[in-house]
Amino acid sequence: MPDEFSRIARYFAPLAGEAGLGLKDDAAVLAPPQGRELVLTVDQMLEGVHFLPGDDPALIARKLLRRNLSDLAAMGAVPLGYLLTTALPAVLSEDWLAGFAAGLAQDQKAFGLKLLGGDSSSSLHEISLTATLLGTVAPGAALRRNGARAGDEIWVTGTIGDAVLGLQARLGQREDPTGFFIRRSLLPEPRVGLALAGLVTAAIDVSDGLVQDLAHIAEESGLGAVIEASLVPVSPEAAALGDSVLQARLTGGDDYELILAVPPGKDEALRAACGAVAVTKIGVFEPGAGVRVCAVLGDEIPLKSLGWKHF
Ligand SMILES: Nc1ncnc2c1ncn2[C@@H]1O[C@H](COP(=O)(O)OP(=O)(O)O)[C@@H](O)[C@H]1O
Ligand SMILES: Cc1ncc(C[n+]2csc(CCOP(=O)(O)OP(=O)(O)O)c2C)c(N)n1
Ligand SMILES: [Mg+2]
Ligand SMILES: [Mg+2]
Numbered sequence: 152m153p154d155e156f157s158r159i160a161r162y163f164a165p166l167a168g169e170a171g172l173g174l175k176d177d178a179a180v181l182a183p184p185q186g187r188e189l190v191l192t193v194d195q196m197l198e199g200v201h202f203l204p205g206d207d208p209a210l211i212a213r214k215l216l217r218r219n220l221s222d223l224a225a226m227g228a229v230p231l232g233y234l235l236t237t238a239l240p241a242v243l244s245e246d247w248l249a250g251f252a253a254g255l256a257q258d259q260k261a262f263g264l265k266l267l268g269g270d271s272s273s274s275l276h277e278i279s280l281t282a283t284l285l286g287t288v289a290p291g292a293a294l295r296r297n298g299a300r301a302g303d304e305i306w307v308t309g310t311i312g313d314a315v316l317g318l319q320a321r322l323g324q325r326e327d328p329t330g331f332f333i334r335r336s337l338l339p340e341p342r343v344g345l346a347l348a349g350l351v352t353a354a355i356d357v358s359d360g361l362v363q364d365l366a367h368i369a370e371e372s373g374l375g376a377v378i379e380a381s382l383v384p385v386s387p388e389a390a391a392l393g394d395s396v397l398q399a400r401l402t403g404g405d406d407y408e409l410i411l412a413v414p415p416g417k418d419e420a421l422r423a424a425c426g427a428v429a430v431t432k433i434g435v436f437e438p439g440a441g442v443r444v445c446a447v448l449g450d451e452i453p454l455k456s457l458g459w460k461h462f
């Protein structure tokens with residue numbers, strides 16, 4: 152593994168935008184786009200916690216950016232740039248670093264981001280990676296968790312629960328003959344670029360699990376929420392596994408889909424705003440507190456957990 156300064160010069164400087172000053176100065180200098188508000192978010196990826204030892208470094212890099220892009224999407228923000236922090240064990244090969252940088256290059260191009268700077272240090276054991284993303288929104292247009300109103304409908308993008316099944320497959324706990332679940336677990340699709348401002352009253356992305364993340368909107372909005380389990384969008388691959396995986400799908404997390412609160416009667420406008428991204432109505436916000444998950448006949452389904460929580 153090349154030393155700190157060689158790593159920066161060889162692998163990270165080529166990823167930097169103008170504001171990164173070639174990664175040769177003490178900090179980046181960025182002129183925010185005129186008349187826009189900045190949106191800032193940071194998420195970590197730790198070996199053993201967010202990915203497995205030996206995972207493809209390009210996919211780790213892309214998921215690192217995508218998990219953060221998903222938070223920008225949840226705020227309705229457009230990506231601008233990012234800072235990168237790495238703590239790498241000395242035993243890691245230069246090939247690992249080359250793969251990691253290639254993954255960053257691929258997705259920063261795909262999502263319109265440039266590297267602004269970061270920090271490099273060594274780690275005694277596990278790999279630790281952190282990306283801080285900057286994005287922008289029109290003033291006052293950020294989508295918040297606290298704007299839902301009683302009667303607003305609960306919508307979600309894409310399908311829910313594939314990634315947790317992929318993690319189970321990677322841990323040898325289930326079959327994944329086509330590799331679909333594993334792909335969904337390693338490479339989420341952040342829902343950036345949807346024209347949601349003025350249409351949705353609250354939003355969050357699903358990192359910890361559908362139920363737990365929905366509970367954050369409910370709590371911040373001072374409401375309860377009820378969803379119908381059978382309406383939660385399911386991929387054909389997960390549907391084939393039936394109800395035995397329902398709880399895992401609703402609480403497993405790593406989906407990086409959006410939960411949206413939408414006033415009733417906006418179905419057409421919402422579908423138009425989401426274009427090629429599928430959106431599905433799964434429930435409604437109601438006066439009260441907490442999230443209820445109901446089966447077809449209206450009986451409440453007790454859940455063993457609501458979602459992922461770090462200790
Ligand atoms: N260590 C921390 N210091 C300051 N703020 C934090 C810390 N950890 C989380 N937060 C903030 O708490 C809120 C919830 O964090 P988190 O659950 O990680 O959100 P998300 O799932 O969207 O990444 C966010 O606003 C985040 O910025
Ligand atoms: C090796 C491995 N074990 C477990 C998981 C599942 N997992 C780890 S953290 C997490 C929740 C999301 O991560 P977190 O750090 O809470 O991100 P945030 O909620 O801040 O976006 C999930 C579902 C995983 N992706 N990889
Ligand atoms: Mg976070
Ligand atoms: Mg989030």
Ligand SMILES: [Mg+2]
Nearest residue numbers: 358359459461
């Ligand atoms: Mg979390």
